[in-house]
Amino acid sequence: MRGISAKSLVDVLAAVDAAKGKAGDLGAELFGVVSTLDGAPALRRVLTDPSTEAEAKVGLAKQVFGGQIGADTLTVLNAAVSGRWASMRDLTDGLETAGVAAEVAAADAAGELDALETELFEVERIVRSDADLRQVVSDRGIPADAKGALLATILEGKVTGATLALATQAAAARTGSFEKVLSTFGETVAARRSRLLAEVRVAYDLADAEKTRLAKALAKKYGRDVHLNIVVDPSVVGGIAVSVGDEVVDGTMSTRLEVARRRLAG
Structure with a gap:
């Protein structure tokens, strides 16, 4: 999300961070709002119309959703409809992102x-x-x-x-x-923890000490903490393959054998 939508999203996420109630309830209600708006293009059009005053859009949002959602959710929704969005879709995408942020905050708490x-x-x-x-x-x-x-x-x-x-x-x-x-x-x-996700494919489950050493090595390489998602796959035979984002380092025995076979085949 870029431009004016990105700025509006910052304000929406700030409203999520400022919420005082249960973050899990906030997330569920925001997802419900997204579902309703996805099915109501005419309502989305009004709520994202730059020619309509923010106060009017806030009033409409309260009229439609006020009896169905809590005060925190209404505050986040008000922040969303008061902002400017490059497209109608950006409004609902932004509210979905806010719902995810609320669920993550609940898990963190x-x-x-x-x-x-x-x-x-x-x-x-x-x-x-x-x-x-x-x-x-x-x-x-x-x-x-x-x-x-x-x-x-x-x-x-x-x-x-x-x-x-x-x-x-x-x-x-x-x-x-x-x-x-x-x-x-x-x-x-x-x-949320400013860390990366790494998918690690191995032939057998790693011991805790091995996981710790690998996580430290990857953190040193990328300059950020790394969370390991271990995939046990006997077909790799031996060695290890690590995927971080779009970068893949494949040191598995199965890959080495395949490379050797191709070289021998000419």
């Missing part, structure tokens, strides 16, 4: 940030490995409520509330595939 980072990665892997489930959660033709209910039957009681909330929102597939959106949410979690 509960001491569950580490769990949230790891669980989002594991949920993404579960969905990616099941073709039928992947098709369902990424299908925009299936109602978001139905996809959320499906995810709840699979995940409820096994992950934190914030993880389930973010996975459910990712299933709305507003800005891309389920995996893409969930990965973006994971980056938001990592950013």
Whole structure:
């Protein structure tokens, strides 16, 4: 998000940070607002019309949502509709980002940030490995409520509330595939601690001491703390592959053998 939308988003996120109530409730209500606005293009058009006074847009937002959301959520919504957005879509995308920030804040307050980072990665892997489930959660033709209910039957009681909330929102597939959106949410979690996410693929699970050494080495390389998401994959045979953002360092034995085979084949 750039330009005037980026500036408005800063104000919206500041309103989230200033909220006094339960961050988890704020996140859920903001996601509800996003769902309503996605289905009401005429309302979005008015709320993002630069020729309409901010006071009028705040009044309209209160009229539509006031009886359905708490005071904190209404404050964040007021900040959003008072801002200027380059497009109608930027308003709802900004409110979704605010909802994610609220869920992350709730996890942070509960001491569950580490769990949230790891669980989002594991949920993404579960969905990616099941073709039928992947098709369902990424299908925009299936109602978001139905996809959320499906995810709840699979995940409820096994992950934190914030993880389930973010996975459910990712299933709305507003800005891309389920995996893409969930990965973006994971980056938001990592950013709260100013650290990077690294996917580490190994043939066997690493001991705690090995994980600590690897995390320290990566932190030294990138100049920031790194959270490791470990993938145990026997097919790598030995060695290790590390992905940080778009950078991949593949030192697995399977890759080395494949390179050697290609060289021998000429």
